[in-house]
Amino acid sequence: MASDVGTDVAERTHVQLSNAVVRFAGDSGDGMQLAGDQFTNQTAIAGNDLATLPDFPAEIRAPAGTLAGVSSFQLHFSDQDIHTPGDAPDVLVAMNPAALQKHLGALKSGGTLIINTDAFSGRNLTKAGYDEDPREDGSLTDYQLHEVDLTTLTLRALEGHIERGELNKKEAERCKNMLALGLVSWMFSRPIEETESWLESKFAKKPEVADANVAALRAGWNFGETTEAFVFTYEVKAAKLPPGRYRNITGNQALSYGLVAASVRSKLPLFCGSYPITPASDILHELAQLKRFNVNTFQAEDEIAAIGSVIGAAFGGSLAVTASSGPGIALKAEAMGLAMITELPCLIVNVQRGGPSTGLPTKTEQSDLFQVMFGRNGEAPIPIVAASSPADCFHAAIEAARIALTYRTPVVLLSDGYLANSAEPWRLPEVDDLPDLSADFGFTTEPNTPDGDFLPYLRDPETLARPWALPGTAGLEHRIGGIEKEDGSGHISYDPANHHRMAELRYERMDKIAAGLPPLEVDDPSGEADVLVVGWGSTEGPIRAACHDLRARGRNVARVHVRHLMPLPQDLPDLLRSYETVILPENNMGQLVTLLRSATLVDIKPYNRVTGQPFSATELIDVIETLGWGESA
Amino acid sequence: MTTNDSKLTKKDFTSDREVRWCPGCGDYAILATVQTLLPELGARPESTAFISGIGCSSRFPYYMDTYGFHTIHGRAPAVATGLAITRPDLDVWVVTGDGDGLSIGGNHLIHALRRNVNLKILLFNNEIYGLTKGQYSPTSPLGSVKKSTPMGSIDRPMNPVSLALGAEATFVARSIDTDRKHLSSVLEAAYNHRGAAFVEIYQNCNVFNDGAFMAIKDKDQKDHNQIRLTAGEPITFGPDGENAVVARGDGSMKIVPTEEAGDRVVIHDPNKPEPTTAFALARLSHNPTGPTPIGIFRDVDRAAYDEVSRDQVEQARVDQGEGSLEQLLGSGNVWDVVS
Ligand code: SF4
Numbered sequence: 001m002a003s004d005v006g007t008d009v010a011e012r013t014h015v016q017l018s019n020a021v022v023r024f025a026g027d028s029g030d031g032m033q034l035a036g037d038q039f040t041n042q043t044a045i046a047g048n049d050l051a052t053l054p055d056f057p058a059e060i061r062a063p064a065g066t067l068a069g070v071s072s073f074q075l076h077f078s079d080q081d082i083h084t085p086g087d088a089p090d091v092l093v094a095m096n097p098a099a100l101q102k103h104l105g106a107l108k109s110g111g112t113l114i115i116n117t118d119a120f121s122g123r124n125l126t127k128a129g130y131d132e133d134p135r136e137d138g139s140l141t142d143y144q145l146h147e148v149d150l151t152t153l154t155l156r157a158l159e160g161h162i163e164r165g166e167l168n169k170k171e172a173e174r175c176k177n178m179l180a181l182g183l184v185s186w187m188f189s190r191p192i193e194e195t196e197s198w199l200e201s202k203f204a205k206k207p208e209v210a211d212a213n214v215a216a217l218r219a220g221w222n223f224g225e226t227t228e229a230f231v232f233t234y235e236v237k238a239a240k241l242p243p244g245r246y247r248n249i250t251g252n253q254a255l256s257y258g259l260v261a262a263s264v265r266s267k268l269p270l271f272c273g274s275y276p277i278t279p280a281s282d283i284l285h286e287l288a289q290l291k292r293f294n295v296n297t298f299q300a301e302d303e304i305a306a307i308g309s310v311i312g313a314a315f316g317g318s319l320a321v322t323a324s325s326g327p328g329i330a331l332k333a334e335a336m337g338l339a340m341i342t343e344l345p346c347l348i349v350n351v352q353r354g355g356p357s358t359g360l361p362t363k364t365e366q367s368d369l370f371q372v373m374f375g376r377n378g379e380a381p382i383p384i385v386a387a388s389s390p391a392d393c394f395h396a397a398i399e400a401a402r403i404a405l406t407y408r409t410p411v412v413l414l415s416d417g418y419l420a421n422s423a424e425p426w427r428l429p430e431v432d433d434l435p436d437l438s439a440d441f442g443f444t445t446e447p448n449t450p451d452g453d454f455l456p457y458l459r460d461p462e463t464l465a466r467p468w469a470l471p472g473t474a475g476l477e478h479r480i481g482g483i484e485k486e487d488g489s490g491h492i493s494y495d496p497a498n499h500h501r502m503a504e505l506r507y508e509r510m511d512k513i514a515a516g517l518p519p520l521e522v523d524d525p526s527g528e529a530d531v532l533v534v535g536w537g538s539t540e541g542p543i544r545a546a547c548h549d550l551r552a553r554g555r556n557v558a559r560v561h562v563r564h565l566m567p568l569p570q571d572l573p574d575l576l577r578s579y580e581t582v583i584l585p586e587n588n589m590g591q592l593v594t595l596l597r598s599a600t601l602v603d604i605k606p607y608n609r610v611t612g613q614p615f616s617a618t619e620l621i622d623v624i625e626t627l628g629w630g631e632s633a
Numbered sequence: 634m635t636t637n638d639s640k641l642t643k644k645d646f647t648s649d650r651e652v653r654w655c656p657g658c659g660d661y662a663i664l665a666t667v668q669t670l671l672p673e674l675g676a677r678p679e680s681t682a683f684i685s686g687i688g689c690s691s692r693f694p695y696y697m698d699t700y701g702f703h704t705i706h707g708r709a710p711a712v713a714t715g716l717a718i719t720r721p722d723l724d725v726w727v728v729t730g731d732g733d734g735l736s737i738g739g740n741h742l743i744h745a746l747r748r749n750v751n752l753k754i755l756l757f758n759n760e761i762y763g764l765t766k767g768q769y770s771p772t773s774p775l776g777s778v779k780k781s782t783p784m785g786s787i788d789r790p791m792n793p794v795s796l797a798l799g800a801e802a803t804f805v806a807r808s809i810d811t812d813r814k815h816l817s818s819v820l821e822a823a824y825n826h827r828g829a830a831f832v833e834i835y836q837n838c839n840v841f842n843d844g845a846f847m848a849i850k851d852k853d854q855k856d857h858n859q860i861r862l863t864a865g866e867p868i869t870f871g872p873d874g875e876n877a878v879v880a881r882g883d884g885s886m887k888i889v890p891t892e893e894a895g896d897r898v899v900i901h902d903p904n905k906p907e908p909t910t911a912f913a914l915a916r917l918s919h920n921p922t923g924p925t926p927i928g929i930f931r932d933v934d935r936a937a938y939d940e941v942s943r944d945q946v947e948q949a950r951v952d953q954g955e956g957s958l959e960q961l962l963g964s965g966n967v968w969d970v971v972s
Contacts, residue, residue: 041966044966044968045966045968047968047970194966238970241970242970242972243969243970243971243972244969244970245963245967245968245969245970246967246968246969246970247962247963247964247965247966247967247968248965248966257961257962260956260958260961261958261962264956264958269719271715271718271719273715290956290961291945291946291948291949291950292946292949292950292952292953292954292955292956293955293956293958293961294946294950294956295946296718296719296942296943296946298714298715298718298942300711300714300744301740301741301744302740304708304711304741305708305710305711305714305740305741305744306711307711308704308708308710308711308712308714308715308741309711309712309714309715309718310715311704311712311715312684312702312711312712312713312714312715312716312717312719313715313716313718313719314715315682315702315712315715315716316715316716316719316720316723317719317720318719320715334705334706335705335708337705338704338705342702427970428962428963428967429962431958431959431962471679471680471681471682471700471716471720471723472679472680472700472720472722472723473679474677474678474679475679476679477678477679477698477699477700477701478700478701479648479694479695479697479700479701479702479703480701480702480703481694481695481701481702481703481704482687482703482704482705483703491650492695
């Protein structure tokens with residue numbers, strides 16, 4: 001929260017900041033995600049660039065007051081272009097001792113700490129693992145501490161509501177997140193009207209609840225304004241983003257919109273067959289709201305049925321998608337092989353979470369790359385596209401659909417828990433500028449041999465795609481299935497040479513996809529870098545931010561982000577070979593690095609961490625300096 | 634190529650593939666019946682899709698000159714569901730077996746039935762795993778001595794009709810591979826049913842489980858053991874109709890001499906909204922080693938899942954108007970940045 005200029009406003013100091021990181025932390029029942037979302041909206045409307053990091057427990061309601069039950073939401077906003085949700089917060093709001101215990105370590109030295117002092121009772125302290133009250137043992141002296149009785153203030157603000165019987169004391173207490181939000185909004189000079197109207201529409205059916213929340217929000221704002229405890233207010237000016245119309249979007253939302261866009265641009269109905277799983281369920285929820293786009297959603301009885309239905313819908317001529325996460329993808333493996341061998345275009349979304357097994361359902365990780373690359377029996381190559389930011393999920397979904405339709409193949413679209421739930425401002429694309437997917441394929445309606453036969457595996461020489469002939473087309477009746485088939489005719493074949501040829505063809509089709517990819521874009525402003533950082537997926541933000549910072553400090557570092565992981569871009573091996581040092585940070589124990597070393601024989605230096613959290617820019621600055629130049633700043 | 638004017642025959646539904654079941658397998662008879670029946674029912678090859686799983690029976694689609702999909706073990710109802718939801722213009726048939734449909738794919742079967750997806754599901758029950766060469770299956774009688782159960786199987790067999798009724802399927806029937814007339818009549822009713830139609834077909838595997846259905850197929854025994862269910866008729870059986878089915882006080886069924894039954898003989902009514910009586914009939918036999926009901930147990934009307942699902946899409950388009958991508962992308966809070 002590097003301060004810029006201080007201007008006196010009455011007895012307060014108004015500070016201009018270039019950027020700030022605010023973290024709300026509390027019990028999972030305290031409404032921290034909601035407060036964070038609303039602060040994000042205000043921030044977006046203020047025109048800042050921003051990135052968010054929600055972090056919540058897998059349990060729906062972990063025991064109140066415990067460390068396990070802490071839920072948090074971090075927002076990084078700036079007057080510059082930013083790429084990460086920020087490292088150490090400048091402001092921490094801790095609604096109880098457990099939240100303080102869990103998040104204090106992250107707070108910047110000298111940072112602003114707001115604690116709900118009402119929650120610091122003996123029992124809550126014990127549950128959070130405090131032997132002594134941190135307010136009294138001197139452990140908070142490094143920070144600008146504000147002890148605020150948020151619960152009491154909330155109850156006081158809602159006295160009238162309680163007296164009128166509109167809500168009881170417990171319900172009133174629940175509005176304390178809005179009081180905290182009001183206070184932080186005031187600190188950052190944010191108008192709260194948008195949040196008020198949002199509350200009114202959210203609780204349209206319960207106007208008394210809307211009223212109470214608005215009252216608490218205003219009370220928080222007024223508390224900041226009237227109490228003398230807060231001597232600073234802050235302002236982060238609008239960022240200079242490229243001109244256009246913007247909105248905030250999370251990865252899951254962007255991915256869902258990307259699927260709808262792919263459906264509109266391919267003129268195919270969209271079918272989504274999914275089974276609920278964290279953190280992918282939102283895609284099913286989102287699409288279920290969009291039926292007006294000729295979207296049909298099917299909540300299947302299990303993960304296998306979900307992909308089964310997708311294969312059936314693809315056979316029938318829909319743009320079909322199933323969205324899941326690692327454990328669900330494991331169950332789909334056999335069916336993915338069927339989709340591959342029957343060469344039906346469909347999309348399999350893996351919103352990766354911490355693994356193995358049930359793992360860390362609400363945390364992020366990039367450890368399913370090997371799973372989607374290799375997790376099938378036999379030689380079963382399936383293209384893989386990875387999204388790199390929340391908004392990029394939109395474009396990655398369209399790209400995955402393009403490959404599926406053009407080359408007639410299932411395609412895996414990788415996202416992760418971080419992208420899924422994080423938000424960033426997104427400059428809306430012009431619909432007419434989106435790829436016209438309907439030009440990439442056509443349904444076969446006529447026999448494809450001179451003697452009037454139809455051969456379902458007679459390929460297009462350009463793309464090696466087989467014909468997509470839909471049931472209902474007279475004269476093209478044919479049978480497909482999971483047994484090895486004869487090249488061309490598609491009849492069952494156990495012929496050894498044919499089997500080998502079919503395996504070759506399946507890989508040759510990957511080569512065709514690679515040949516159709518645009519050249520890699522290398523980010524190297526100096527043009528003189530010897531060190532190249534390779535990334536994939538959600539690490540783009542922190543890698544970009546780290547490289548930006550290193551360049552500012554005189555380090556020439558180049559960066560390339562790989563969106564297509566199967567097949568790999570054809571220009572990637574030579575690119576890697578042209579740098580002295582190649583570094584690859586990923587949130588797994590070394591998956592892409594293993595593949596790239598094998599594909600290029602370049603001794604790439606890995607950096608790996610799986611803590612369920614995305615990389616921070618600070619962390620990567622250190623890593624890149626150490627691996628790139630043998631020293632750290 | 635077929636056109637709507639031409640009169641179709643069995644030939645139009647017969648593919649050029651050589652049929653590869655063991656000689657004498659009950660599957661041949663079922664295939665011939667289906668190939669003969671479909672043109673009679675007015676079905677079109679191009680509008681027909683057969684979806685199967687894995688097992689001997691699941692080779693069925695290869696021999697039909699229709700659209701066909703030989704999927705993976707147990708998953709045919711799931712694949713068929715996706716096709717049926719998105720393609721109302723097709724007749725979608727599922728061919729499965731006792732291992733495919735009741736063991737590895739049991740979950741998909743019960744959910745397709747309870748949802749009432751518009752599928753015709755034919756379960757070829759041969760009480761054995763044929764393709765993997767002779768292990769006991771979920772319908773093999775207790776004590777079956779097979780390759781994997783040298784001391785006899787110890788798990789109770791499943792009764793497919795009971796299971797389907799338990800899943801509240803709207804059409805549940807049973808027939809026999811070689812009884813062309815009976816099988817045709819049951820399949821015709823299944824074809825005309827909107828929603829999920831489940832037909833268990835006793836199918837002889839002459840290689841690994843020959844004679845499993847002798848009690849109801851053998852010409853000397855069948856008249857004694859086939860309890861033919863006919864809508865509106867009293868349920869009696871035996872060469873001279875000397876046995877009758879009556880209800881016990883608790884609703885379960887028992888067999889008594891017709892002369893003792895009097896007016897207590899159950900009159901078969903497959904259209905009863907409650908599946909209780911159909912279920913009680915299904916419990917008369919577990920494996921067809923004695924008197925066993927065949928025919929249509931249940932045939933009731935209920936909205937089909939796929940239709941309602943498409944209706945919702947239509948409803949959304951009517952209520953909210955056809956979706957506009959521009960509007961969708963620009964929904965929520967937007968702001969403009971000017972240069
Ligand atoms: S093994 Fe049995 S069921 Fe399979 S084809 Fe041979 S006879 Fe028919």
